[in-house]
Amino acid sequence: QQPVQSPQAVILREGEDAVINCSSSKALYSVHWYRQKHGEAPVFLMILLKGGEQKGHEKISASFNEKKQQSSLYLTASQLSYSGTYFCGTERGDYGQNFVFGPGTRLSVLP
């Protein structure tokens, strides 16, 4: 079952912050986050395993609330290079069972 992402799209000015949410109605083992620039391949950002951990990647970090089956991706002090579509992907087993990508959130960072 495909996870739900919100918002569908967001427009920011450079330096502003954004939060992208990903939620599932099923119990999750892990959540992946990927960024895809137009016409390019998705690039893996990070993975969060059940246990509620939070991970960071430069000014991009994420959390995973196991009880709510929800993950949030935080982009702080956004840069032009952050523009793209962000996909979450959810796994229900520890070896990739039932891995499904969300529909994506289109992020545009303007100067």
Add this chain to the structure above:
Amino acid sequence: DSGVTQTPKHLITATGQRVTLRCSPRSGDLSVYWYQQSLDQGLQFLIQYYNGEERAKGNILERFSAQQFPDLHSELNLSSLELGDSALYFCASSVDRPGRGYTFGSGTRLTVV
């Protein structure tokens, strides 16, 4: 370079034809996944192979088939092509251990005319 190699990068073919897309996974990765992405759409999972065996199947049409060879490279065969099959086809690979993400190739852009 992600380490996942897809060929060809572009393919233009006529309706009714058959094409083969090729993917070489990153060294050490045993799993290969195929995804279809239509214009400005999401990533639709087609099929996964693990060490030569089919492990999971998604929304793959009967006209499409895939296999993974002993050297772990994979091929996706698309036959009786229709205009609606025009899309970006991505291959991804993973080491298939908990906590590891997918590495995507640069994709094959298929245009059916």
